[in-house]
Amino acid sequence: MTETRKVCIVAGNTSPFDYNNYHMTIEGMAANVMHETMEDLPEFLLRDIDFVIYSHFSVHFGKQLAAEWIIHDHLGLVGIPHFRVENGGNTGGSALYAAYCLVKAGMADVCPVIGWETMDNVSQSQGAEFIALAADTRYELLVGGIYPIFYAAGALKWMKENKMTEEDFALIGMKNRNNAMDNPKAQWYRNEHKYLTVDDVMNSRLIAYPLKKYDCCLMTRGLAIVIVCSEEYAKEVAKDSGYVTIDGVGLSSCTIRAGDRTAFPGWTERYGAGYPDLTEFAACRNAAERAYKRAGIEWKDSHKQIDVAEIHDAFSSSECQIYKALGWADTDTIAEFVRNRETFMGGSIPTNPGGGLMGYGHPVGATGLMSAIECFYQLTGKIPQKHLSKKTEVPDARVGLVNSHAGTGTSISNFILRTAEGGR
Amino acid sequence: MSKKENPNIHKTTSPPNMKLVKEFRDPETKEVGFKFIDYWISEDKTLFQTHLHYDQLYTWRMGELSPYALGLLDGKLMGTKCPKCGDVFFPPRVNCWNLNCKLMKTEWVELAQTGRVHTYTVAGWSGRSSLKRLPFVLAYVVLDGVTTAIANEIREIKPWDAEFDMPVKVKWVPKEQRIGAITDFYFVPADRWEPSPMNAEKERIKKLCEPVYEWVKTLK
Ligand SMILES: [Zn+2]
Numbered sequence: 001m002t003e004t005r006k007v008c009i010v011a012g013n014t015s016p017f018d019y020n021n022y023h024m025t026i027e028g029m030a031a032n033v034m035h036e037t038m039e040d041l042p043e044f045l046l047r048d049i050d051f052v053i054y055s056h057f058s059v060h061f062g063k064q065l066a067a068e069w070i071i072h073d074h075l076g077l078v079g080i081p082h083f084r085v086e087n088g089g090n091t092g093g094s095a096l097y098a099a100y101c102l103v104k105a106g107m108a109d110v111c112p113v114i115g116w117e118t119m120d121n122v123s124q125s126q127g128a129e130f131i132a133l134a135a136d137t138r139y140e141l142l143v144g145g146i147y148p149i150f151y152a153a154g155a156l157k158w159m160k161e162n163k164m165t166e167e168d169f170a171l172i173g174m175k176n177r178n179n180a181m182d183n184p185k186a187q188w189y190r191n192e193h194k195y196l197t198v199d200d201v202m203n204s205r206l207i208a209y210p211l212k213k214y215d216c217c218l219m220t221r222g223l224a225i226v227i228v229c230s231e232e233y234a235k236e237v238a239k240d241s242g243y244v245t246i247d248g249v250g251l252s253s254c255t256i257r258a259g260d261r262t263a264f265p266g267w268t269e270r271y272g273a274g275y276p277d278l279t280e281f282a283a284c285r286n287a288a289e290r291a292y293k294r295a296g297i298e299w300k301d302s303h304k305q306i307d308v309a310e311i312h313d314a315f316s317s318s319e320c321q322i323y324k325a326l327g328w329a330d331t332d333t334i335a336e337f338v339r340n341r342e343t344f345m346g347g348s349i350p351t352n353p354g355g356g357l358m359g360y361g362h363p364v365g366a367t368g369l370m371s372a373i374e375c376f377y378q379l380t381g382k383i384p385q386k387h388l389s390k391k392t393e394v395p396d397a398r399v400g401l402v403n404s405h406a407g408t409g410t411s412i413s414n415f416i417l418r419t420a421e422g423g424r
Numbered sequence: 425m426s427k428k429e430n431p432n433i434h435k436t437t438s439p440p441n442m443k444l445v446k447e448f449r450d451p452e453t454k455e456v457g458f459k460f461i462d463y464w465i466s467e468d469k470t471l472f473q474t475h476l477h478y479d480q481l482y483t484w485r486m487g488e489l490s491p492y493a494l495g496l497l498d499g500k501l502m503g504t505k506c507p508k509c510g511d512v513f514f515p516p517r518v519n520c521w522n523l524n525c526k527l528m529k530t531e532w533v534e535l536a537q538t539g540r541v542h543t544y545t546v547a548g549w550s551g552r553s554s555l556k557r558l559p560f561v562l563a564y565v566v567l568d569g570v571t572t573a574i575a576n577e578i579r580e581i582k583p584w585d586a587e588f589d590m591p592v593k594v595k596w597v598p599k600e601q602r603i604g605a606i607t608d609f610y611f612v613p614a615d616r617w618e619p620s621p622m623n624a625e626k627e628r629i630k631k632l633c634e635p636v637y638e639w640v641k642t643l644k
Contacts, residue, residue: 132551144553259574262542265524
């Protein structure tokens, strides 16, 4: 494979992430976010766009098929090619992957990725059931399963096998919500708006043991736009504002039903018998191996070669499971890794300084893009401008990881972003 | 030119004659199409919203998976087995998952109605259709002789008494109430199983469940 052309991100923004308080149509949100993006990058013109990838998970929330057609039309982009990517919780990551492939292949030069979800169109318990339609409805949904329940069943076994505790998970739930308190667009900042302790997480209501309410992500209305482009274009419009190169990409898949992970032949071939079971995220490991290889990152001590990460913390437990799948720790070291606060601000790899899904919010189609945008801000020195303070800035960050994750680990993408030379 | 029939192709009755009908429709279940039920205006008269009700029936054609659904009506768990590699699937896969088996068509086999808990959780919140059953134990169970795990509820147990590797057996809803879906059965502890004594973790789960019991009482 020849990989010559570099693919870059030159800008990105989200709408405020909110639930029930933010009355804006999808096309109104898209126009607002595009405005903010044009303010950040005055030389970027709507006329420069030659492809758009849309990122949207569930048409159930809007009762509107092909809702991307509404946005595309509204932005005045009629005549520009477009299509929508849907890949569960990894919709954002997969859409970014599609834009990367298009630009890499020379099929596009300026390819915004526009993602959204309007989950406050239905009640929380109805929304949870809509999302669970991505589980195998004939088996899992009908027995009362929603994603927090499937995840909890995997997390409980993982917790025991890795000598972790409920408190360890609570620490991560606390971290991301408290990080979000420095981020004015984050749902936790905009709604509940309070700093949490580990006890607060432990005392929040049971969702599915070992997960409580504050171990879980938020349901959200929100939209995000990332401007993906060729290096040539990046040099043209972003030499002053700064940009990043997408140096590594990896995408992989796992079974739809977690119960089928006991002995999947493909995983047994790659990683040996008994893996991933219902506990580990094989697709994350596999996607990380691919992304690290492309970006020249060594598996061993990978966390020491990465300055900042924005990952898919649908649950505090899954954030911990992802650390392991990214190679940052193993069964012997994971508990210590978490307790040492390696992923807190000031740790060896601050993770989800933007707040993550638990703090910033999880409007599914926009989520992976939000993670990429926060990582982009970190790598281009924009945190002081985008967050309320420098508290959540990783000083001089130059290598970042973005992770997007679907199902019970059914599709996962990882990206390595690097600050472009002279790019901050 | 005659072509040899591929034995791995699924064949179902076509055209089907769907004649043996059992209806159990709740009279409240109506398909109304698009129906607006209200509108709301903000106090400052700048924002408008409305509620749309949209309801529809889906036909779930089980097709080549029908032996599974028919088995449930009969109180049998029907899984599949690959004749080449021997993997046994429940939920059933009608083609083998092993790439070396080249989508070999699997064979239907009746499964044991006993197994062990691979992992589980105690649910304190769920989707709209399941709220009134809370709290409940959702387990992934590996049935005896099966390669994969199946998710279903364990009933007839205090939620905090569930444990890893506990033996369970299948219990069926009464025959006349079965609908050919996975909810036709659930798991209960095996006859010889006794809950272990209370410990710190079980006390913790019990405490977490208490407000859930109270909350469920308030549901209409
Ligand atoms: Zn086989």
